[in-house]
Amino acid sequence: MSTNSSMDNAFLAMQTVLSIAPIPGVAACAVALQEIYKLVKNVALRQQECQALMVYASAVMKTIFDHHMMNPDAGLQSAITKVEIEVADMRNDIKKWRAYGKGMGYLKNQEIQECIRAHRVALDTALNMVGLAHALEQTQWNQKFMDAQAHDAELLQNIGTRQEEMIEMMQQLQQLLIKQEPQTQQDVNMTAPNREVAMKQLFRLRSTRQDSAVLPFRELRDEIQKSGQRAMHAGSTYDIWKGIWLDEHVVALKVFRGTNPSERDATRLNRQIDLWRTLHHPNILQLLGICRLDGGNNAPLYFVSPWMPNRDVMAYLEKHPEADRLKLLHDVVKGLLYLHSVSILHGGLQGSNVLVDKEGNAVLSDFSLSKLMDPNVLFTHSNGPQSSLRWMAPEAHNQQAMSSKTDVYSWGMTALQIISGLVPFYKIKAVGKVVIAIAIRNVKPERNDYIQASPLLQDDRIWNLLSSCWASDPEKRPTVEEIFVEVASLRGVPVEL
Template identity: 30%
Template sequence: GKSGGSYSDIFQGRLLSNGKLVAIREVRAHIFPEAELKKSIALELRIWSDLDHPNILPLLGFSMEFGPHPTFVTEWMSNGTVLDYVKANPEASILQLSIGIAAGLRYLHKREIVHADVKSSNVLVSPTGVPLLIDFGLSRLVIMSTREAGGTFRWMAYELCGGIPPEHWRDSIRTVATKETDVWAYGMTVLELLTKAYPYSHLKTDFQVFSAIGKGSLPQKPSNLKGSEENALWQYICCPCWSRTASRRPTMSELLEDLRDLEHSVSDMGNFLNIVP
């Protein structure tokens, strides 16, 4: 089988040694400049092979059998992406999934790794319902290659879109991803889980999304939030992530602490309101 995102194709295969199902991710080489591609693949292999965390999808290895560039081999995750998972499992806890994604991102940030492409399609779900982050090097090329990776605009922070003349909107995109832009995108990813839809789903084109974010237009509060838990995720997790001033956004450590407080206080929102700044 074959699937994929904007800049890679995912093939299903089996290991000859034990028949285990695996995912083989092959980069669409024609999208990226050759020098950048080689550098980014080498970076991702080095970064990913060093990572060890319950919310990071382990890299099993790489293969040179599918072309001139290494392909990444991981365990096949039949639950698909975290957005697929919450659509197929309405009873799934958005809070627990949000905690897992935050824990994985905090781990990366503590190791001074900026993910740079945080969104639901870069979070898979294990057979036991655990969210697992993927993509750690190639993500740095996504913003640089906006024509082919158009969907990424919906998760881009204000400072990546703001203050650019409309006629230069593609050419002048700021490409520096930071921990703070990861935090912005994390808030958008939690929003995806709450709404079961991509951010700014009412806007159809990249330019509309880019313009809206650049003008400071934030997502509206979803009308489908269920109970105090989902309302708290919106108010105390999503919204603080979207401060126009990057330095005023919470860190992933602070967000994880707030999420844990919410986890322990969800039955008593009065306590939670006293906990969250």
């Protein structure tokens, strides 16, 4: 694809000025933009939009630089630094998109477009920080981005009519799918069983109408059918429906009520969804993708995951009271170990979000809003709904820094629930009083309130393990690794971390 010569010339002219600027951050930004200039030429899809973004970033930096030179005391350095950081992020994204090729780029099309929008918003923010939004003619820039988008959309729409290009895309995707071990982040996103599904999706896209939307792999639009007229389960904040994926796979469709995220929140949510999709562990609920079934872009968002016929662990134990409860608790610990190994805190563990698969294994769910570890907080987390307050650690109630030990506390409460069949502090009916008991009075469950519910709680080792998890001081709680070893000992099975 050839680049637009007028935009090319404008970019090179601005680069000449920026590359010799004596201001911290400006010259470094020029170097990064020069690298982007070379990378863009080899981006397979959305190339014109990438180029428009590159030129816009250069224009934003030059505008801020010019005003700084005219008024050095105007305090524009913070905006310069923000643009420098944003351009570095742009370079990393465009480098990734160049590596995609047409096959992966076709599947990641919408994701790339969303990221381009997010970068432009960030650049606009830099201008607004120092009151320079008026300095660039936004109407003209909007038109440039619209023209670039229309050009790229037309090319994308015509791919299906060119057999050679489609075959090339198929070959690129096949090369990704046959790799035995993931070598890059894009390979991680293609691990089994997503590999098989991505292949099916590409074959289906090849045979669709020419006006069909091309979607990133995370969105399973037109692939999902909802079953029945009623949700299979209705929670306090969400519904779970049964669905059919690709006309053969039974899946669960979880939709949260009353959620319509802003564009900024949606971008953040998409990144979290992509994070969840990379998680692969026997004791972690797999996210197959997302979809919207009830209308356009403002329709509710459904999270698609494998169907769990046994539902949550408490429903499972009602039907199978003879089930090995220590084994289920061991499964939960395994899931937590995996999450913590990739710097994710569950943040809302309780019996209702421990599911049981058809083989009777416990699987952790409901961490869809978890994020990567933040350097300023031990672990990032998602605040659980009101229904999870009985399981939450004192530091979670008090809005203090949370860590893996916060999940340890919740594991202890969940273990008590799974063993006894009773929720924590079941004698206290008002949730507000439960919060006061945990957060202010440091109240712990009393053994006498639960010991009659299960003979397991007559074992001092089990009760002492649970009690240690409820220590008010997180540092005095055991680690997840220590819990794993102790539960293995209680079960009489080998310790294999």
